[in-house]
Amino acid sequence: MARDNPITRRKTLKVTGAAAATALVAGCSSDDGGEGNGDENGGDGGDSYEIEAGTEIVLYAETSGWQGEEPSDIADTTNPTLVLTEGEDYTIGWNEGDGQTHNIEIWDENDEVIDDLSTDEASEGGDDQFLEFTASSDMTTYVCNPHQTSMIGDLQVE
Incomplete structure (x- = not known):
């Protein structure tokens, strides 16, 4: 069984965090002037x-x-x-x-x-x-x- 390597785990978390931040920014930066589908969780998605x-x-x-x-x-x-x-x-x-x-x-x-x-x-x-x-x-x-x-x-x- 492989040992849990804290350095590897830390790198994985950094990549995952960066990917999540990129996805979040990409998802919230769009304002398509009313032709999108809006935000289904409260209406503040920018559309x-x-x-x-x-x-x-x-x-x-x-x-x-x-x-x-x-x-x-x-x-x-x-x-x-x-x-x-x-x-x-x-x-x-x-x-x-x-x-x-x-x-x-x-x-x-x-x-x-x-x-x-x-x-x-x-x-x-x-x-x-x-x-x-x-x-x-x-x-x-x-x-x-x-x-x-x-x-x-x-x-x-x-």
């Missing part, structure tokens, strides 16, 4: 999705995070970052969920609801869980208030 004016943004309400459904660019992305055009109209909300109580709100940088853009809490989605709004620069996030630590996505208004 953002430019949303065309007049689009209805449909999400699936799940306590672990908003899951993108429509438009197709955001499908299967957790808490996608949405890039909106200032002064343009949009709709955002959810039709289906995990059966827990959810709502959707649009917040400013102080975590306050903007212009009463908030739905009542409900365990089922539908028409009353959609918000129609005109994008403004003070909008920073869309949030489920009962699950605001996990169901929160960024809004970039340009």
